Amino acid sequence: MGEVFLPGNHRYFGKQFMMWRQEAEMSREEVAEAVGYSAEMVRSVEQGRRACPPRMAEIADELFGARGKLKDGLSYLTREKYPARSRDFMQREAEAVAHSSYESTLIPGLLQTEAYARALLGGTWPPADDEVVERRLEVRMARQERLHRKPMLSFNFIIYEAALRCPMGGPEAHKGQLLHLIDAAKLPNVILQVLPFENAVSSALGGAMVLLEMPEYKRVAYVMGQSMSELADDPAEVNRLEQRFRRLSAQALSPNDTVRSIERMVETL
Template identity: 45%
Template structure:
């Protein structure tokens, strides 16, 4: 379920061809466009060749620099097919506009809290292993999702993560040090609640696996669940209610936000 679909790849290549056409009409080299938009020549080349999904900032700056009159901005709205695998696209759209989101993770740091280095280690460790370009596309897409943390209006975000997640040195100690510092930074955001579930717990409401609870702009409550080879959105309110009850118990069983910060600082000091 980790591969992008063919339609997404075609969309990305088409977007790149339009960027190249507009750049040519403007009489700019890749290096010159990169200087104007604040990105490297290599980045411009990667987007034009359909090897890299452009971040929104790149799209906005390029549209203005090339006098595209919104053509690139409109085209970028269709890049979700390329940005995310097909099984994740619906959730990604809902997540971007969520009023609130509550997440339980038992294996890795949640994507919206990951550093670039940690994300690259997670994606690069997938099986079967993705090629370098695919790793870069997935990492860029994951980092783009992190606008959720700071967009206006701010959503209410809650995270419960297992203690093993903050102790497992994915990517090595240096990568993990940066990731733990990022968790501490996020824990200080007023709209974020971060809790750690201690391994020593004798009772645990989340033994059936990770989950995400999401509230949409129109006040619908949805749930999202991923497994080894599939994922699905849950909209039936009876089922969503069960998962909300479980998450409530999880938060009660986990360390408090203050205790969680202390544990993360402890682990950081042990690296």
């Protein structure tokens, strides 16, 4: 994959940052030490590949003697809601009329509690800035409004048991997340199934996927990995993933048995 560049106003800001730095006769390494970020981060900001954190801009403005000119430039930057690799998917998800997903290691974003999501987003490596975590958390919580939209949309979630056993965020957050799943399973437009360990098939270990039904019956699929994700609209590929999803659904517990299984997990906490 090639380098990912942010919108033009970020690149313009980065150019201004570099010009102010050069006029102050400071190296990237010197700036990095002063602002508490790496020299590579400074380079990425100057090249428009990374958004400039407000704290970096504020400290650099004083370092460079920019008298507020650099710091004020932050207000003109476009803040992207989503990471570049998931932006196309989020746009398709917003237009979809039906959503089916399988998760092997995590609770689906649409079903995460705030405590679970905060622990997940705040535990990435390399670490994300607090501001980035809060922004992504806000967006993730806002996405969940789709579950309650009128007219109702259709949702079908399959979650591998491993995701339910992981106490993300600690014992209280874990218990709250399981109770939240029970509540979500009661929504009339939501089908929730758990794939237990004893029913696992090889495809259960192949990673997460989302299947979206778009208006006019077009279908797309989104497959997620550690650092790469793929949005597919080729009918043959989407059909292959739909068959895999149906296989997982057949091996998973029924919706009623799923709720009872999660209730038993809660009782043991």
